[in-house]
Amino acid sequence: MSEVIFWVIWVLVVISAMIVAYSKNLIYSVFSLLATFVGVAAIYIFLNADFIAVTQIVIYVGGILVLLIFGIMLTNRIAVAKINQSSFQTSLGMVVVGAVFVILVITILGQSWPVLAESMDFDSTVGKIGTLLFGDYLILFEVASILLLGALIGAATLARKEL
Amino acid sequence: MPMVNLSLIILVLPLISFLFQIFFGKRLEHKKGEWISIALVLTTLLLAIIMFAQMLFDYQPDFRQEASINWVNLGQFQIEMGVLVDNITIIMLVVVALISSLVHLYSVEYMKNDVRYSRYFGFLGIFTFSMYGITIANNLFMIYCFWELVGLSSYLLIGHWWEKKSAADAGKKAFIVNRIGDIGMFMGMMVVATVAGTFNYQVLFERIASGAWAAGVHGLFGGVDPNTLLTWAGVLIFMGAIGKSAQFPLHVWLPDAMEGPTPVSALIHAATMVAAGVYLTVRIFPLLTPDAMAFVALIGGFTAFFAATIAITQNDLKKVLAYSTVSQLGYMIMALGTGAYVAGFFHLVTHAMFKALLFLASGSVIHMMHHSLTKLNDHHTDAQDMRNMGGLRSKMPITYAVFFIASLSISGIPLFSGFLSKDAILAGTWSYAAHIHDGWLAQAHLGWILPFFGFGAALITAFYMFRLIFMTFHGEPKRKDIFAKMHESPKLMTIPLMVLGALSTFIFFTLPSFNPLGGKSWFQTLVKQPETVVPMGAFDSEGFAHGLHLAHYPAMYTSLIVAGVGIGLAVLIYILKEIDPAKMAQRLGILYRGSLNKWYMDEIYLNGIIRPFLKGCDAIAYFDMEIYDHYVIDGVGRRVKALATGTGIADDLVVDGAVNLVGIIFQWLGWTFKFVQTGKIQNYLIYVLIGVLMVYLINVF
Amino acid sequence: MNHLESYLILSALLFSLGLYTVITRKNGVAILMGIELILNAANINFVAFSKFVTHQVEGHLMAIFIIMLAAAEAAVALAIILNLYNDQGNINVDEADALKR
Numbered sequence: 001m002s003e004v005i006f007w008v009i010w011v012l013v014v015i016s017a018m019i020v021a022y023s024k025n026l027i028y029s030v031f032s033l034l035a036t037f038v039g040v041a042a043i044y045i046f047l048n049a050d051f052i053a054v055t056q057i058v059i060y061v062g063g064i065l066v067l068l069i070f071g072i073m074l075t076n077r078i079a080v081a082k083i084n085q086s087s088f089q090t091s092l093g094m095v096v097v098g099a100v101f102v103i104l105v106i107t108i109l110g111q112s113w114p115v116l117a118e119s120m121d122f123d124s125t126v127g128k129i130g131t132l133l134f135g136d137y138l139i140l141f142e143v144a145s146i147l148l149l150g151a152l153i154g155a156a157t158l159a160r161k162e163l
Numbered sequence: 164m165p166m167v168n169l170s171l172i173i174l175v176l177p178l179i180s181f182l183f184q185i186f187f188g189k190r191l192e193h194k195k196g197e198w199i200s201i202a203l204v205l206t207t208l209l210l211a212i213i214m215f216a217q218m219l220f221d222y223q224p225d226f227r228q229e230a231s232i233n234w235v236n237l238g239q240f241q242i243e244m245g246v247l248v249d250n251i252t253i254i255m256l257v258v259v260a261l262i263s264s265l266v267h268l269y270s271v272e273y274m275k276n277d278v279r280y281s282r283y284f285g286f287l288g289i290f291t292f293s294m295y296g297i298t299i300a301n302n303l304f305m306i307y308c309f310w311e312l313v314g315l316s317s318y319l320l321i322g323h324w325w326e327k328k329s330a331a332d333a334g335k336k337a338f339i340v341n342r343i344g345d346i347g348m349f350m351g352m353m354v355v356a357t358v359a360g361t362f363n364y365q366v367l368f369e370r371i372a373s374g375a376w377a378a379g380v381h382g383l384f385g386g387v388d389p390n391t392l393l394t395w396a397g398v399l400i401f402m403g404a405i406g407k408s409a410q411f412p413l414h415v416w417l418p419d420a421m422e423g424p425t426p427v428s429a430l431i432h433a434a435t436m437v438a439a440g441v442y443l444t445v446r447i448f449p450l451l452t453p454d455a456m457a458f459v460a461l462i463g464g465f466t467a468f469f470a471a472t473i474a475i476t477q478n479d480l481k482k483v484l485a486y487s488t489v490s491q492l493g494y495m496i497m498a499l500g501t502g503a504y505v506a507g508f509f510h511l512v513t514h515a516m517f518k519a520l521l522f523l524a525s526g527s528v529i530h531m532m533h534h535s536l537t538k539l540n541d542h543h544t545d546a547q548d549m550r551n552m553g554g555l556r557s558k559m560p561i562t563y564a565v566f567f568i569a570s571l572s573i574s575g576i577p578l579f580s581g582f583l584s585k586d587a588i589l590a591g592t593w594s595y596a597a598h599i600h601d602g603w604l605a606q607a608h609l610g611w612i613l614p615f616f617g618f619g620a621a622l623i624t625a626f627y628m629f630r631l632i633f634m635t636f637h638g639e640p641k642r643k644d645i646f647a648k649m650h651e652s653p654k655l656m657t658i659p660l661m662v663l664g665a666l667s668t669f670i671f672f673t674l675p676s677f678n679p680l681g682g683k684s685w686f687q688t689l690v691k692q693p694e695t696v697v698p699m700g701a702f703d704s705e706g707f708a709h710g711l712h713l714a715h716y717p718a719m720y721t722s723l724i725v726a727g728v729g730i731g732l733a734v735l736i737y738i739l740k741e742i743d744p745a746k747m748a749q750r751l752g753i754l755y756r757g758s759l760n761k762w763y764m765d766e767i768y769l770n771g772i773i774r775p776f777l778k779g780c781d782a783i784a785y786f787d788m789e790i791y792d793h794y795v796i797d798g799v800g801r802r803v804k805a806l807a808t809g810t811g812i813a814d815d816l817v818v819d820g821a822v823n824l825v826g827i828i829f830q831w832l833g834w835t836f837k838f839v840q841t842g843k844i845q846n847y848l849i850y851v852l853i854g855v856l857m858v859y860l861i862n863v864f
Numbered sequence: 865m866n867h868l869e870s871y872l873i874l875s876a877l878l879f880s881l882g883l884y885t886v887i888t889r890k891n892g893v894a895i896l897m898g899i900e901l902i903l904n905a906a907n908i909n910f911v912a913f914s915k916f917v918t919h920q921v922e923g924h925l926m927a928i929f930i931i932m933l934a935a936a937e938a939a940v941a942l943a944i945i946l947n948l949y950n951d952q953g954n955i956n957v958d959e960a961d962a963l964k965r
Contacts, residue, residue, distance in 0.1 A: 014878075051924065085889065097884040104880070113868050116919060852883075
């Protein structure tokens with residue numbers, strides 16, 4: 001059963017990502033990006049990564065996506081129902097990206113990954129992540145907070161009208 | 164606390180004073196900032212007196228403390244920085260500290276309203292520092308360093324009023340003339356370093372005594388007789404003393420140095436720095452061979468006599484005292500040369516007191532003269548010329564009294580300190596002439612020339628000192644207008660005078676005996692003549708002592724008679740006016756003119772050395788400019804220019820052509836590739852990806 | 865669902881689609897979306913390797929930091945896009961070629 005669900009979600013993620021890449025309507029792109037994010041969160045569940053899944057939902061869907069929508073609304077007249085977007089160098093991009101994808105697939109399948117035999121079964125990763133975050137990675141954590149603060153100030157400064 | 168540590172503290176305090184006055188003095192100028200310097204110097208005086216009391220309390224003639232650290236290591240050879248404290252050091256420290264303190268106090272009043280007031284005190288500080296350094300140094304190298312520092316501070320203080328051209332010139336002259344002596348001293352030190360391998364006095368003397376000196380004579384000095392070399396080393400080091408102590412023929416700077424402020428003259432050019440030469444000779448005394456000592460004695464004796472003859476005719480108050488100083492320094496040097504070591508050093512101490520007193524007292528007169536001249540708005544009259552003074556006795560009683568005491572002292576009248584030391588020196592020369600047969604002077608049967616110089620100088624000294632007193636303080640005032648405005652100097656100036664006046668009496672130097680004719684005083688006990696270390700023909704100190712005993716009374720009577728005659732002559736000429744000095748001058752003719760013109764020493768130097776040297780320089784310059792430059796340098800230049808023109812053409816065609824070709828190629832390349840640059844980031848991203856793919860393909864195939 | 869490769873292929877697909885978006889889109893916000901896709905692809909890789917190869921949660925930690933980074937980047941990028949809009953009236957990046965001019 002879970003196998004089936006997994007593959008359904010897998011396909012959904014790919015399709016929604018393709019809509020993001022190919023849709024002519026920007027609004028469609030944004031909402032299928034929402035689907036992609038949720039799908040990826042589900043994929044995390046399959047990977048026993050509960051905390052990451054929740055984080056994905058909270059930050060991506062709740063934060064970044066809202067930011068993106070704000071970006072669209074601030075830069076387009078929202079009364080126009082259909083916000084078109086155009087593309088260029090599509091054929092060249094298709095060829096190059098396709099080649100990159102082929103190379104990636106060749107690499108992934110051609111490699112014998114050192115996969116451990118027994119599967120990882122743990123109830124929750126939150127405790128472990130918390131221990132690590134405030135233990136070995138404490139400095140990284142603090143640096144990250146400073147980075148966020150910097151980004152906050154930078155974004156606020158950049159967004160001011162009189163730059 | 165060990166004496167060595169005390170002496171180091173004494174050394175450092177005046178340096179602090181100097182640094183303070185240089186960096187912060189300007190802000191406190193005329194706001195009592197000078198009292199910090201004075202407090203520091205008075206502290207050193209206190210410490211020096213503590214050391215002195217300690218020395219008297221212990222009463223060890225052989226007292227000696229030494230401490231040193233290695234300063235420079237040159238393989239086997241080491242230069243150390245160290246302190247040597249013995250009785251001589253302590254006595255010298257007290258003398259320097261005392262004179263320096265009194266001069267500091269005196270200067271507060273004398274230099275009041277001076278333009279560079281704080282700087283003046285700073286320079287006094289560095290001078291005192293370097294003088295202490297000379298005093299406590301335990302090796303020749305260190306003494307040399309401080310020797311030069313003393314020369315520097317002397318230069319700075321002589322030129323204190325550098326707006327006056329004569330003062331600036333006098334500073335330069337003092338510096339350069341001293342340098343000539345110092346070159347000799349340095350050569351002597353190099354000889355010592357090369358042969359004995361050390362600068363430390365004690366080690367050096369031990370090596371000479373043990374014969375290591377003779378063993379060290381090789382290389383550059385190979386084949387030279389070790390004793391001759393030792394004589395040369397002694398004479399060369401003594402050259403430093405000739406320069407610093409203003410001995411003939413390098414005495415010419417000292418009279419000119421009187422351009423400096425009078426307290427400076429008292430401190431540097433009368434009491435302490437010029438005595439440094441004597442002190443150096445005292446320090447190296449054990450290594451002087453009989454030949455070197457004969458040289459020292461002859462230089463000293465001649466200077467004593469020679470300078471005294473000049474002092475007779477000078478009319479400038481300070482010039483008379485300057486030549487008197489040269490003459491007295493000659494006495495000290497002569498005493499050391501004849502082996503009267505204790506007498507020489509004794510005279511250094513007593514002379515420091517009464518000569519500083521003479522200078523400070525004359526400063527008091529000059530200061531007041533300046534005052535009245537300023538009040539009269541007269542800027543042309545020379546405040547130092549005795550011909551403008553006269554009769555000042557009633558106006559300046561304290562100055563007159565101390566001046567009189569100092570003059571009696573320098574003339575060698577009993578009850579005063581000068582009598583004790585001068586008598587000992589004269590007895591020493593007498594004994595030398597009668598009993599010593601070592602050294603070329605004695606072998607040439609010229610030994611009696613030294614007592615002649617000594618007694619002759621004593622006669623003249625008594626005469627010119629009283630001439631000075633009579634012209635300045637007695638008789639009718641020559642300028643009534645100036646005279647009317649004169650009065651006694653302020654307390655801050657008279658108190659140092661009175662202190663020095665007290666110290667010019669015999670009592671401080673004869674203790675514990677009260678005999679004014681001398682006796683077994685503390686000085687004679689605590690200052691012991693060091694054993695000479697010269698291996699061959701050691702100085703006959705036993706015979707000398709015996710002779711000294713025999714000569715004591717004859718020398719004393721002779722010197723008393725001679726001094727009496729000198730004073731009598733002065734009284735006859737200047738008080739009773741029995742002899743007209745102008746007529747005397749006419750009758751003596753060439754002798755008078757010679758004396759008045761300082762025996763033409765400056766002219767001899769100018770015409771004999773400086774002018775020919777400048778002419779030689781001109782000739783060399785002519786050769787340089789006209790011949791060398793014209794033919795060699797310009798000739799090479801013309802050929803190089805021709806060559807350069809040729810290469811220039813080749814350069815234009817070949818090298819520039821190649822460069823331009825490269826430029827053209829890249830211009831074309833740039834024109835081609837400019838189409839790739841669209842300014843769109845996404846295009847660039849495509850290029851990057853294509854690059855990645857190509858790298859991958861290259862890796863795979 | 866128990867094969868590493870299935871996750872890796874998904875990640876490669878997301879990466880390629882994101883890359884394509886970044887390369888071809890003119891709209892700034894769309895490009896930003898492409899970047900988010902690429903970052904998601906990377907996250908999937910981290911977590912997948914964490915499960916199948918290392919059995920440690922360090923991979924999760926990296927994913928968290930990347931998400932954090934994405935948030936910061938999105939904020940700054942949107943500020944830049946707003947500036948672009950103020951400057952030229954639209955947010956088409958192909959018109960922002962001042963580098964060439």
